Amino acid sequence: MTDTPRRRASDDPDYVHPAARPFLFLGEAKVKRNFIWLPLAGLVIASVLGVFHPAKHPAPWETIGGTPIPGSWAIFGFLAYSLIVFAAGPLFRLLGRREDFYGEGGLPDPDYSTDPMLVPPAGDAPVGKNAEDFPPQPLSGKAHSVDDLPEDGR
Amino acid sequence: MTDALPLLAQINPGLWVILAGLLAALLPVGPARKALAIAAPLFAAVMIFDIYDSTEVLAGQFEIMGVELTTLRIDNLSVVWGYLFCLAGLINAIYALHEDSWITDSSALVYTGAAIAGVLSGDMLSLFLFWELTAISSVFLVWQGGDRAYHAGIRYLVIQVLSGVLLLAGAVMFANSRGGDFMFDYVGLDAPGGWLLLIAMGIKAGFPMLHMWMQDAYPKASITGTVILASFTTKFAIYALARAFPGTDILIWIGCIMTMFPVFFAVVENDLRRVLAYSLNNQLGFMVAGIGIGTTLAMNGVVGQVFVHVIFKGLLFMSIGAVIYRTGTAKASELGGLFRSMPYTTVLCLIGAGSIAAFPLLAAFVTKAMILSAALEEHLWVPFAMMLFASAGVMEHSGIKVPHFTFFAHDSGRRVREAPWNMLLAMSLAALLCIVLAWPWGGYELLYSIMPYPTDYKPYTWDHVVFQMQLLFAAIFAFTLLKRFRLYPAERRAEIVDMDILYRKIGRGAAVWADAVWTRLSARMSLGRGKAARRLGRRLYQAFSPAGALSHAAPSGLASVMTVTVLALVLVFAYVAGR
Known part of the structure; x- marks a missing residue:
């Protein structure tokens, strides 16, 4: 046996590992939609607890008039995370290039990747420089149903 | 001794x-x-x-x-x-x-x-x-x-x-x-x-x-x-x-920059092994900053962080390796929904993700806090803020992005087998260590026992647990909120250029250009040399050949002038030499 991938996809397109069956609800749209309440609840509880257990050694920017802010790390974490995510768009436009930009075959391995970039549809010869010139193509393999599509339409 | x-x-x-x-x-x-x-x-x-x-x-x-x-x-x-x-x-x-x-x-x-x-x-x-x-x-x-x-x-x-x-x-x-x-x-x-x-x-x-x-x-x-x-x-x-460099101030800033910049690359990267490579870079930043701080608490934190980092980072790389082994790709844009067919790998990856994000009861919760506390003790407010920012970034790329786009997100339709037993065993060992080395009742003391300096740092204090949970819940909430409003960017196939563009593209282009210039220049020079040699030969021939100018009969007046000039030069030379 070598280190080359062993895909061995099941013949059954609805195959589910026995251990995963009790957790299939995690893939339901309703559960995904309502998942947001879990971190929100955690955030509220942790922030309320911050009132009773303030930071012992707060940084100057974690205090107002010398009083520690109970949810300072919550505010910081939310803002920091949002900033990082919002930076993604401009960064992608700035740094994103075609996968074969360096002429070394890109990151996917041509031996086994299912990347459509490596096997472009007939008549769709890639042109352009930036990765944005290449809108996402349908994945090879099992066809997607509408229900499978994520909310962002990917 | x-x-x-x-x-x-x-x-x-x-x-x-x-x-x-x-x-x-x-x-x-x-x-x-x-x-x-x-x-x-x-x-x-x-x-x-x-x-x-x-x-x-x-x-x-x-x-x-x-x-x-x-x-x-x-x-x-x-x-x-x-x-x-x-x-x-x-x-x-x-x-x-x-x-x-x-x-x-x-x-x-x-x-x-x-x-x-x-x-x-x-x-x-x-x-x-x-x-x-x-x-x-x-x-x-x-x-x-x-x-x-x-x-x-x-x-x-x-x-x-x-x-x-x-x-x-x-x-x-x-x-x-x-x-x-x-x-x-x-x-x-x-x-x-x-x-x-x-x-x-x-x-x-x-x-x-x-x-x-x-x-x-x-x-x-x-x-x-x-x-x-x-x-x-x-x-x-x-x-x-x-x-060699404990307590070297510049390392604090180098380390803090190391914690921050990979976060921005990781968020746009599609290849999950590359995301983890950026994440590795980010974690090294915490260690470098800790070395720069150089206090006993910081050095203990660095040693502890190195120890657990090898384990949880290995666990994350192993889980993505198992995914590649079964699916043939590590690209976020091609994965998703694998928890249905690789449930054990999913759980193990989540333990690795929780460890690197420093969830309580998991590995980095103890060690990263030691480095951050050392920064606070030294009143290094800006480095502390930078590392805290990077902690939210860790949650983004390793805590959420890697497991989410691999095992959850949308169903990619891939139906594969679970990872081989040996991979599961190796990952399980690493996951077990992630839990044991952060266990509040005697677990993290094992880590303390190998640290270079004695320490009584208590990681499981109310304020530490509460504020760490604030940070992590806030990050997860921001993720779910941005997803809900479709503000979270979709994973897209691309090569994200980094500083290596300097030598892989610009440097290579410059080398190719220099080679082309040199080739043309050497051809021109070769041509010029040939022309010059031919011109010189022609001149010499015109001067010294039997048909050349010097072979012609010179007028007696000119010959006598030349002879007198040569003799005069000889006389001057003899006079100067004889002085």
Whole structure:
């Protein structure tokens, strides 16, 4: 046996590992939609607890008039995370290039990747420089149903 | 203190692992190689345990060409790395059991052995030797990634060897300033060769602008190769920095920048192994910053962070490796919904993700807090804020992005088998350690017991748990909120250019241009030389040939003038010479 991938996809397109069956609800749209309440609840509880257990050694920017802010790390974490995510768009436009930009075959391995970039549809010869010139193509393999599509339409 | 040590205990334990690697290269039987791969790190660990007695051990000393070498030093700092690399070697060997490749087996063993021997070396020449050996042995793991990894492997090798050359140059300068003493101790930036040593170590540790080799080579190596590579090289460099530059202020800022910049690359990267390579860079930043702070709490935090980082980062690389093994890709845009077919890998990956994000009860919760607390104690507010920002970034790329886009998100429709048993076993061992080493009731004290300085730091205080949970819940909430409002960017296939564009595109373009210019210039010069030679020949011919100007009969008046001139020159020369 070598280190080359062993895909061995099941013949059954609805195959589910026995251990995963009790957790299939995690893939339901309703559960995904309502998942947001879990971190929100955690955030509220942790922030309320911050009132009773303030930071012992707060940084100057974690205090107002010398009083520690109970949810300072919550505010910081939310803002920091949002900033990082919002930076993604401009960064992608700035740094994103075609996968074969360096002429070394890109990151996917041509031996086994299912990347459509490596096997472009007939008549769709890639042109352009930036990765944005290449809108996402349908994945090879099992066809997607509408229900499978994520909310962002990917 | 070590003269009485038996001969076996005079030998650097890493050498046994290197020897096993050389033997493995000759062994045609796969199971025998696998047995060696598991036994060698275990044996090295036993040897370290046998030799080290809680006081500094110096052994294997000999003189070569007037230079005193100390090939074995085990003290409270190196012993941690020694044990850690043995543990990583063992877990990696289990993970690679499915792979029948003598190149992987032998190079992994030599690489592991070189890393162990390197951190247990007492002098800088031995350190240099093993520094270079880690580079040379590990490049085969990159090349095992296939044809597409060839150029990345070459670049990796060149950069690593360059790092070694700088290390040697710095070591020689430093030793010369100390009368030829090559002992590897505190160096500092004021010492001759200090900057060269810092840059050499910085290349291997992934300092900003010197980091690109990591994101270039690691994602292209073989599945097991990436896991093995992620364990040793950078942590070897962190050891060297901890030994040579503790308390060096500039490292605080270098480390803080290291924690932050990879976050922005990771968020737009599609290849999950490359995301993890950026994440690795980010985690190294915490260690470098801790070394820069240099207090006992910070150094304990660094040592602890290195120890758990090798384990949880290995776990994350292993889980993505298992996904590649089954699906053939590590691209977020092609994955999703794999929890249905790889549930065990999902859980193990989540433990790794929780560990790196520093969830309570999981690995980095204790160690990262020590580094952050050390920054607070020293009133380093800005570095503290930078590291806190980076902690939210860790949650983004490793805590959420990697598991979410691999195992959850939308269903990619891939129906694959669960990872092989050996991969699951290796991942389970790592996951178990992630939990044990952060366990509030006696677990993290195990970690404390190997730290270089005694500590009574209490990680499970109300305020620490509460505020850490605030940070993590806030990040998860921001993620879900941005997803709900479709503000979270979709994963898109692309090559994200990094600083390596300087030599892979601009530098290469400049070299190609210079080559073309040189080719044209040399053709022009050749043409010009030919023309000049022909013109000269023609002139000489016109002057001296039988038909040339000098062969013509000269007028007697001109001949007499020339004769008088020559005679006058001779007279002047004779007069000057005779004075």
